[in-house]
Amino acid sequence: MHHFGKAIYNGLNKPGTNVRFNVTHPNDNTTHFGYETVDEREKAGRVRQVFDSVATKYDVMNDLMSGGLHRLWKIFTIARSGVKPGMKVLDIAGGTGDLAKAFSKKVGPSGEVWLTDINNAMLTCGRDRLLNNGTIVKTAQCDAEKLPFPDGYFDIVTVAFGLRNMTHKDSALAEMRRVLKPGGKLMVLEFSKVTPLLAPIYDFYSFQVIPRVGKVVANDSDSYRYLAESIRMHPDQETLKQMMEGVGFDRVQYHNLTGGVVALHVGDKF
Secondary structure (H helix, E strand, C coil): CCCCHHHHHHHHCCCCCCCECCCCCCCCCEEEECCEEEEHHHHHHHHHHHHHHHHHHHHHHHHHHHCCHHHHHHHHHHHHHCCCCCCEEEEECCCCCHHHHHHHHHHCCCCEEEEEECCHHHHHHHHHHHHHCCCCCEEEECCCCCCCCCCCCEEEEEEECCHHHCCCHHHHHHHHHHCEEEEEEEEEEEECCCCCCCHHHHHHHHHHHHHHHHHHHHCCHHHHHHHHHHHHHCCCHHHHHHHHHHCCCEEEEEEEECCCCEEEEEEECC
16 A cells, blocks of 8 residues: 655645655666667666756657647547546656646646656656646656555546656556546557558658757757657557556557557546
């Protein structure tokens, strides 16, 4: 049984305050970092370096990388969530806070929204951006594989463009299910496998255009090359569906968006 603990309520009930949770999973296994094979203990640090580098330019690069479509994908996610006033929502790997901001408006003052990310630079950018827009949500820096929330607390859990960077995706999915109430819903918005017709154009854009744009906009081509590679190593639509079912989610379905460039997976907890 996990407990909130005084650290969260003492710190995060204060508007705009971060609390850091460090969790490690020591083992001798290997995993993917883009196309590289690395020790699992090394991946978290490598991913942290990527997002430390891109954090301040993340919104601009999201627009450039997706042609602004990421905003439409997130609107679709909100619409499919069925969120209502008074609900409790957890946004994991919430980055710069797009979903948290939208959910905050939907749940109203009687609801509760938590913005979390394992990366402090990303979380700080998201928190500050929301505060500058007059949106106050609770924030916590934490590992999605060991969430610091009690069982059955949230009505909705979302993770947008973050699952592919997690080392143990099945462990993270199981944690997301644990913190959901019976009747709750998980929504995973993530890059996925495109249709064969789009694949050549998508590959050229991902590996030739995006790193060059990253170099110009963020002075960092390597991080954006990793982001393109990480998409290719992420489970495809059917595999992710099976993973969600494997940790206990029911009625798992997915919606392909923009020809499978991204997919929204939705699973219920009964």
